[in-house]
Amino acid sequence: MRALEATRSDFVHRAGVEIFYEVYENTGPTLLLIPPSPITHSRIYKAQVPFLARHYRVVTLDGRGTGKSGRPTGTANHVRAENVADILAVLDATDTDHAILVAHCHANWWAVEFTVAHPDRVDGLVAISPGVPYLGRPQQHWIDVAPTWDQHLDDPKGWELFNREVITTDLERWLRFFFESQLVEPHSTKQYEDMVSWGLETSGEILADSEEAQEIDPPGRDRFRSHVEALEKPVLVIHGDSDVCQHFEKGLGLAEATSGEVHVMAGSGHLVAGRDPVKVNQLIKQFVDETTGTNLKSQVWSRGLGRPRKALYISSPIGLGHARRDLAIAQELKKLEPDLTIEWLAQSPVTNVLEAAGETIHPASEWLASESGHMTSEASGHDLHCFQALRRMDEILLANFMIFQEVVEEGQYDLVLGDEAWEVDHYWHENPELKRGSHVWMTDFVGFLPMPEGGEHEAYLTADYNAEMIEHIARFPRIRDKAIFVGNPDDIYPETFGPDLPKIRDWTEEHFSFSGYITGFTPPDPGETAAIRDELGFEPDEKVCVVTVGGSGVGRDLLEKVIASFPVAKEQTPELRMIAIAGPRIDPESLPRHPGLEIHGYVDRLYRHLSVCDLAVVQGGLTTTMELTAARRPFLYFPLRNHFEQNFHVRHRLDQYRAGTYMDFSATDAESLAAAIVKNVGVEVDYRPVETDGAARAARMISELI
């Protein structure tokens, strides 16, 4: 899912080619983001758009030959004059009188030529990794392979792949080589996948035509330089000093010729906007604000000793699971630190629980891009590849981090509490100078694990993510002031982080404190159980089976399977009563009905049903299964297919408590499920007791920091 959808999108038809553009409406100055097409398109700015669109009006376009734009062929359609005319057409079509141009790589050449031709339409230029001729030297490898561009090579290698025949017959080979070369930064797998997939949206023919066309009719050196020097527009150059496409000196040259500013990204390669988006976003904003004079009119600074003690709590929004444990920790923390104010940066559905408890939700919460919406969009059937879903959530995490960072920069918080707040932990390690306040990282699992059917490549990816995390913590131990594992050392999955990486348990014991499990509630005693059953209308001679599949739409397949098993089970256990909760995203009316089966969209305080039932049928999520464990209820759990956390981490933890019956969704049909229901409903369990002091223990660890 994207982090932000455009206000509107359309095509401008120019000389027989459709140029696609999107507009993110807002007040303030307009930014036009120009991608270096056709090798890529507007999505190259996916990490910039959500952030910039919160502050300015943003217009993006797909260059001719890729994305949603037309696919003209022939060099005549890909000369620079056409790209420059496309820019003008998009500004006109979007009623943009003038804009700050943001361009990457060779699109800067278009941006400069456009500015020379239409100075009144341009307020300034942000030139990222610019490739403008005559300003700094090109990379030697481009010069070396120019002569063989048109030749047939028997065995082209390396930069020789920059060859018309290779590109037109095996575009992917060129793209893979090129982007692997550009991403000099370690742990760039996601950026690499993105770039290659966008690159494949054009054709080899178009790319080759464009490469040739761009060099046609080069401007005279002196005349071009004098044009650039006469621009009189504010220019910001952002350039990695390890750029393998456009030599770093080209950035310096453009800044010098335009009397612009240059920001050197030391150790960065060509694709800084995607690989170091936080810094690039902040640089763009600073430049735009200075250029357009839209600085803050009024700001408040408070004397240190006069500041009230404040914490910002970021509760992972992927499921509802963390809301109650975070609330429990917050309540224990307030007992220890009565003068501590806690504000929450959280999204629906977590905010519903928090609001009901009278907690303070920070108003910026409404800006957050929906992580739970993304997860729902990634699920299909009883299947959620949560590792890949998390990777594909990169732009949402970044967009939300940028909001978080603005909140902490204004809010003067003493403490940032992140319960699996991946974006905070990741981007503070990537941008350690941005840390504000003490930081507590909390999680209930450590280590990404590959699913067997993902094969070697997935194992490589999970190991790479784990390695980056381990390196982050080794290099910047000051970013996590406290790391709390919600659980016990035995709960840690007995695996390594990957080849040549440490054992997860050894590493976690070294780097975490252990709070024990935190349910966020006290299970009812036998007297209370009877009272709640009575209150809920459970008859003494009934065996009540509660079915719940969580708040997302993911659970429909499971729900249908359980409902199908009901008549079979009911036949064998006549006292069986089944209460199925469809949740907010599944219409109860759309499910089949049977006598003795009730289907509800929503029940108040579902945990009370679960804590007194005779059997529960649930997904493999940690929170619900552990609630059932704490309440000592028999339950069947079905981990989502391809969900490494549910299949490995949660299952291992439940085994530590001897709790629940693991069920394989794809190997279970209505009959075998009915048999499992009949076998387990109402049985006595011998679970290991779940600790009840976890929240208090976590709160004590946190309070040491304030």
Added chain:
Amino acid sequence: MRAAFPETAGRLDRDGVELGFEVYGDGPATILLLPTWTIIHTRFWKMQIPYLSRHFRVVTYDGPGNGRSERVLDPTRYTPASYAEDALAVLDAAHVRSAVVVGLSKGAQYGTMLATKAPERVDGLVMIGPSLPIAPPVPERASIDANFYEPYPADVSGWGKYNLAYWHDHYPDFVEFFFTGCFSEPHSTKPIEDSVGWALETTPSVLEAEAVDPEPEPDWMALLRNLRCPTMVIHGTGDRISAYERGRLAAEFSNGTLLTMEGSGHIPNVRDPVKVNLAIYEFVRTVTT
């Protein structure tokens, strides 16, 4: 020992009064740090000069009546217009075409007057805790004008000490009272000691000459509205000398930015110097590039 020493320390004669000025650093932009009420002298900028002069050229001078300037007793030398003339003479002597001008308290009056008289010499104006009579004074000060020339009662206390006779009789006590009020922040012993020491370098007679208003009060609201340069106001909400509302309005009238210092007193550049330094730096950088 001082943290920074001037490149040049000079003296100039402005229409018969000798003024001491100093120039620090040699950055591309220039900052002129104005004098304030002559009860203290240039050293109240001691937390700004070393930092700012690493980035900019910084010009300071003592106004008439304190520091290295003459203890002149002519009231016409203490009007805002006269201060503006002094500042222009200093800019000329230091060969400065234009500067970002920074004034504390009464310095905001001098800076506003300077930017009005010579807009081409002022790139921007920073007003810290501006003492501009554009909003009511802090309530405790409400009656000082009426009582200033009257005899003071034997049990005088508080702002009752803002009294000409009391100044002459008990100058050190008045000074102690005044600066204790300036630094309303807890733990301010050193800033109070410093300021008292600087105040004892001038005399009640100088303050008396300064207190006389030989000219009618300018229309400050109109002057602020007509300023052509960018402005920034820094004002503490704990300012007991000049009401916070004055700063807020100074920013509004001059269409400038406002930095509210929550819990800060009248002289935040001394008591909360880091934030003020960074804010001045940012402002100067923005208005001069």
